[in-house]
Amino acid sequence: MANPGRSFVTLCLFLVCCLWCSSLTRGQKENRLSICQLSSCASPLADDGVVYSMCQDRPGLQVWGRCCVNITDNTHNFTIGLDLSGCNIKDEFFKESPLLPLTRLQKLVLDNNPGITVLSREDVAGLTDLNYISVPTHSNCSCPGGEEAWRQHIRTVNTTVCTDQTPTCTIYDGACPVTTSHCVEDGPGLFLCLCNEGYHGYKCLRQGTFPMSAFLAGLGSSTVIVAAILWVLQRRHVKTA
Amino acid sequence: MAPVSRMWRQLTSKYTIYHVFVFLLTFFSYAFFHATRKTFSNIKTTISSEWTPQFCNATEPCLRPEKIWMDRHLFDSSSDAEPFLGWLDSTFLISYAVGLYISGILGDRFDMRKVLSLGMCLSAVVVFVFGCLTEWVHLYSQPFYILLFVLNGLLQSTGWPCVVAIMGNWFGKSTRGFVLGAWSACASVGNIIGALLVSQVLDYGYEYAFLVTSAVLFAGGVVNFFALVPSPKEVGLPEPEDGDNEDDVSDTNDDDEDETGITPRTPLVQSDLDSPVTFTQTRPQAISFFQAVCLPGVIPYSLSYACLKLVNYSFFFWLPFYLHSQYGWKETVADEISIYYDVGGIIGGMIGGYLSDRMKKRAPTVVTMLLLALPALWGYSASPNNKTTNAVLMAVAGFFIGGPANLISSAISADLGRQDLIKGNSEALSTVTGIVDGTGSVGASIGQVVVPLLHKQLHLDWHWVFYFFMLMTLMTAVCILPLLVREVRSMKCFLNYQLRRQAAALVQDTHRTDRLNSVNS
Numbered sequence: 001m002a003n004p005g006r007s008f009v010t011l012c013l014f015l016v017c018c019l020w021c022s023s024l025t026r027g028q029k030e031n032r033l034s035i036c037q038l039s040s041c042a043s044p045l046a047d048d049g050v051v052y053s054m055c056q057d058r059p060g061l062q063v064w065g066r067c068c069v070n071i072t073d074n075t076h077n078f079t080i081g082l083d084l085s086g087c088n089i090k091d092e093f094f095k096e097s098p099l100l101p102l103t104r105l106q107k108l109v110l111d112n113n114p115g116i117t118v119l120s121r122e123d124v125a126g127l128t129d130l131n132y133i134s135v136p137t138h139s140n141c142s143c144p145g146g147e148e149a150w151r152q153h154i155r156t157v158n159t160t161v162c163t164d165q166t167p168t169c170t171i172y173d174g175a176c177p178v179t180t181s182h183c184v185e186d187g188p189g190l191f192l193c194l195c196n197e198g199y200h201g202y203k204c205l206r207q208g209t210f211p212m213s214a215f216l217a218g219l220g221s222s223t224v225i226v227a228a229i230l231w232v233l234q235r236r237h238v239k240t241a
Numbered sequence: 242m243a244p245v246s247r248m249w250r251q252l253t254s255k256y257t258i259y260h261v262f263v264f265l266l267t268f269f270s271y272a273f274f275h276a277t278r279k280t281f282s283n284i285k286t287t288i289s290s291e292w293t294p295q296f297c298n299a300t301e302p303c304l305r306p307e308k309i310w311m312d313r314h315l316f317d318s319s320s321d322a323e324p325f326l327g328w329l330d331s332t333f334l335i336s337y338a339v340g341l342y343i344s345g346i347l348g349d350r351f352d353m354r355k356v357l358s359l360g361m362c363l364s365a366v367v368v369f370v371f372g373c374l375t376e377w378v379h380l381y382s383q384p385f386y387i388l389l390f391v392l393n394g395l396l397q398s399t400g401w402p403c404v405v406a407i408m409g410n411w412f413g414k415s416t417r418g419f420v421l422g423a424w425s426a427c428a429s430v431g432n433i434i435g436a437l438l439v440s441q442v443l444d445y446g447y448e449y450a451f452l453v454t455s456a457v458l459f460a461g462g463v464v465n466f467f468a469l470v471p472s473p474k475e476v477g478l479p480e481p482e483d484g485d486n487e488d489d490v491s492d493t494n495d496d497d498e499d500e501t502g503i504t505p506r507t508p509l510v511q512s513d514l515d516s517p518v519t520f521t522q523t524r525p526q527a528i529s530f531f532q533a534v535c536l537p538g539v540i541p542y543s544l545s546y547a548c549l550k551l552v553n554y555s556f557f558f559w560l561p562f563y564l565h566s567q568y569g570w571k572e573t574v575a576d577e578i579s580i581y582y583d584v585g586g587i588i589g590g591m592i593g594g595y596l597s598d599r600m601k602k603r604a605p606t607v608v609t610m611l612l613l614a615l616p617a618l619w620g621y622s623a624s625p626n627n628k629t630t631n632a633v634l635m636a637v638a639g640f641f642i643g644g645p646a647n648l649i650s651s652a653i654s655a656d657l658g659r660q661d662l663i664k665g666n667s668e669a670l671s672t673v674t675g676i677v678d679g680t681g682s683v684g685a686s687i688g689q690v691v692v693p694l695l696h697k698q699l700h701l702d703w704h705w706v707f708y709f710f711m712l713m714t715l716m717t718a719v720c721i722l723p724l725l726v727r728e729v730r731s732m733k734c735f736l737n738y739q740l741r742r743q744a745a746a747l748v749q750d751t752h753r754t755d756r757l758n759s760v761n762s
Contacts, residue, residue: 149483193310194306233258
């Protein structure tokens with residue numbers, strides 16, 4: 001006769017785990033879905049757009065709302081194209097870094113959004129694979145990352161298209177302090193200086209770990225020994241008043 | 242062979258194992274104090290990087306990730322941090338000067354061993370909190386740093402008066418100059434120890450440099466507590482001789498000596514000093530601060546030391562800037578060259594100490610060396626762009642400036658604190674040493690302010706700074722001039738008096754024999 005109490009608890013735990021797992025994945029999908037299916041987008045993905053043609057190009061790619069998603073690996077789907085043209089995007093959209101999780105994004109279309117007046121580097125941080133971006137032509141707005149970040153600029157009246165991202169580490173060659181850190185790409189016009197092997201801490205100034213226990217043990221024992229020896233030699237004969 | 246064995250016999254009869262350990266313990270105590278001070282100077286560049294974000298402007302992009310490169314904002318840039326580091330130095334000097342007066346008084350009133358040990362241990366704790374704890378807790382705060390440095394200055398000041406007083410208790414006037422001249426190497430040895438420890442450990446992080454030097458200082462304090470004997474009276478040994486006339490008893494090198502050690506100059510009536518001493522159970526009462534200041538010789542030597550320490554400190558503080566702007570040498574070169582100055586100072590202190598021991602007068606030696614320091618300084622300011630020549634000239638300058646500085650702060654302070662006037666009646670050694678060194682530190686603090694003023698505000702070039710140093714060296718000699726005159730006159734008078742007495746005695750003898758003859762005949 002199985003213990004009914006114990007089996008009930010196990011069942012509850014199993015249910016809780018299931019709910020938690022599904023909520024996690026649902027959350028991810030929801031996040032992906034949320035940017036792929038922005039409510040402000042009036043129409044679905046345009047047939048003549050770059051992102052649509054990218055998705056038709058090879059198998060394993062699927063259109064989800066405004067995104068082109070690579071679904072070859074069932075557990076890890078990633079977006080490689082995003083078309084947000086005509087979605088009424090404004091500058092505040094980028095405040096919470098919505099593009100940050102889209103690390104494998106290759107093509108980003110943002111034209112036909114008169115609300116975008118300026119795009120800074122941080123808005124496209126981390127998008128190292130990005131090699132096509134189109135933004136609305138605006139006096140303040142140019143491709144994020146600046147002129148040096150893209151090899152090709154095509155400017156028309158309404159849209160500026162930049163292609164072929166230049167690796168930032170080649171532009172800012174000596175920026176990272178030489179012996180202690182190295183340069184790592186981080187998107188158009190962005191780079192990271194990460195500490196080299198063996199270095200750590202603020203500004204990568206520290207090397208190795210201090211042998212604290214060995215030091216304290218050595219100093220402590222030698223102090224005790226010297227104090228004891230010298231007490232015998234020196235103060236043993238001291239007479240106090 | 243015989244003179245060597247005689248010297249050895251004199252040495253062992255005069256100095257015991259206690260003298261050896263007192264020398265070593267006080268030597269390393271002060272060396273460890275200096276090591277913790279040197280730690281701060283050597284990590285200034287590193288600590289200013291830790292306080293500031295990485296420099297960036299329009300041409301140099303700001304580095305990411307911010308956590309590694311831009312997170313600290315105690316100062317906006319290293320050039321903003323520099324004045325603060327200067328303020329820390331000045332705060333330390335001022336509180337050190339104030340502390341010296343106080344610690345001097347404390348040393349004479351309380352057991353010097355306890356004052357010294359407590360000072361060492363507490364100072365180690367403060368240095369640990371400043372350098373290590375603030376980094377581990379990531380608490381960077383300017384007022385907190387200043388407060389800690391004030392405390393550190395007050396606590397470090399317990400070192401010098403106590404160690405000089407203890408050495409003065411064990412080594413008498415006849416050898417004090419030479420022994421203390423050699424012993425004064427403790428400051429430079431401390432600098433070297435500090436520099437060595439820092440260089441070994443700095444890669445792990447600057448806080449470990451502070452940890453190591455403060456731990457070593459703490460350990461030294463503990464050892465002192467268990468091992469240091471501040472005065473020969475505590476172990477039943479006689480106190481060393483201090484007056485001028487009793488020195489003849491021990492100075493027997495050139496007299497022919499018979500087996501019992503009696504020379505033609507041995508006083509016919511043995512003074513109480515030679516009889517076995519019943520150690521005094523109670524220490525004589527400590528002298529009051531104003532009485533100590535009014536002791537003859539204290540004010541002139543204090544003022545002269547103020548001028549001399551101003552030259553010493555300012556010279557070292559500005560040397561890196563001077564060498565960089567004159568010859569374009571790196572700042573580390575200044576560190577290396579300053580070792581030559583220290584070496585010159587130690588040799589100068591030892592030779593000057595030995596000469597003044599033999600002459601039994603300190604002022605003539607000191608003033609002569611100071612006057613010779615003027616051409617030495619001028620010669621250094623005219624040094625060519627060659628590191629070897631520069632080092633040699635530096636050693637010569639060190640000999641003539643550092644030598645008297647060592648003498649005044651150690652042997653002469655000890656002499657002043659044990660002079661005949663108060664001998665046996667009051668404890669004054671530590672107070673007097675505190676006064677002399679305290680006034681010296683006040684002079685050094687003034688120098689920290691005046692020299693940058695001369696250079697930056699008045700836009701005078703480096704030669705004028707050197708002229709200022711030469712003027713200060715001259716002032717040092719001038720302050721001691723009254724003492725010099727008195728000592729030289731006493732020497733001449735003494736010689737004349739001796740001659741006249743011998744002549745009078747001879748005349749008396751001839752008269753007596755004449756009278757005897759006339760009676761007999």
